[in-house]
Amino acid sequence: MYDQYQAIIFDMDGTLVDSGQLHEVGWTQTLNHYQIPIDRPLMRSLAGVPTKRTIEILLDTFGVSATASLDEMNDYKERVVAEVAHQYVKPTALIEVANRYAGVKPISIGTGAYTDEARAIIGHCGIAHLIDHVVGADLVAHPKPAPDTFLRCAQLMGVAPEHCVVFEDSKLGLEAAQRAGMTGIDVLDVLGIENDYFL
Incomplete structure (x- = not known):
């Protein structure tokens, strides 16, 4: 269902990874x-x-x-x-999307976590081989809701922002996607994925 996009960006916590x-x-x-x-x-x-x-x-x-x-x-x-x-960590149902498009379209993680921590977490989940690039808050001047994180992902993937789709669970992340000129998918609304974080 995401064939129309040239690249995929996942937020990590509460989106691609159940880490709440x-x-x-x-x-x-x-x-x-x-x-x-x-x-x-x-x-x-x-x-x-x-x-x-x-x-x-x-x-x-x-x-x-x-x-x-x-x-x-x-x-x-x-x-x-x-x-x-x-x-504590494991992949969410979005792993199906990652598996479907890995090797077909470039895939990045754009996260508010620091890059080393993010790499460690996706390593614990056994999904590092599906991800081409990881952009954490330490790699950009302004984290979400600024668009920098997702724009850096697009740059690394060599894909124009308007051809990227972003999967997010937070309002800040969805705002960042919009400001980057990308299509944002609210994973709770669309896929029923809820971050069990301080519920």
């Missing part, structure tokens, strides 16, 4: 460790926002003073996620 519980565990341990309140609806609304920016928003929202640097808190969360990722 992984990141909920990572955030819960991190926020408790640094004594930052946890507001589940707020955390869910920040899905796809890079770690450091999420921490900044939380500190500002709750008027809390940071007990450590953003770098230290980011690194702490990354360590937690890396240690337990193998227990």
Whole structure:
């Protein structure tokens, strides 16, 4: 059903990879460790926002003073996620789309996660061989909802943005796809894939 597009871009967390519980565990341990309140609806609304920016928003929202640097808190969360990722992650139903078009059309992951973390997670899922390029938040000047992530994917694939389709689970990601001039597919609306992240 996606034959009309020349290239495919997947968001990772909550889209191609079921990782909601992984990141909920990572955030819960991190926020408790640094004594930052946890507001589940707020955390869910920040899905796809890079770690450091999420921490900044939380500190500002709750008027809390940071007990450590953003770098230290980011690194702490990354360590937690890396240690337990193998227990939690698995591909979603979108793996069928990836399998269908791998080797037929270029496929990228455009994610708010950092590139190394994303590569590790798709490795745990056993799907790295299906993905041609991975673009994380560390590879662009402005993460989602800016279009940079998806435009970088298109550039790496050698395909014009208007010929790319983006699969996303978050409003920020769908906005980024629209701003990039790409067709955005809301995986919850179209495919019934829901990210079980701070539900």
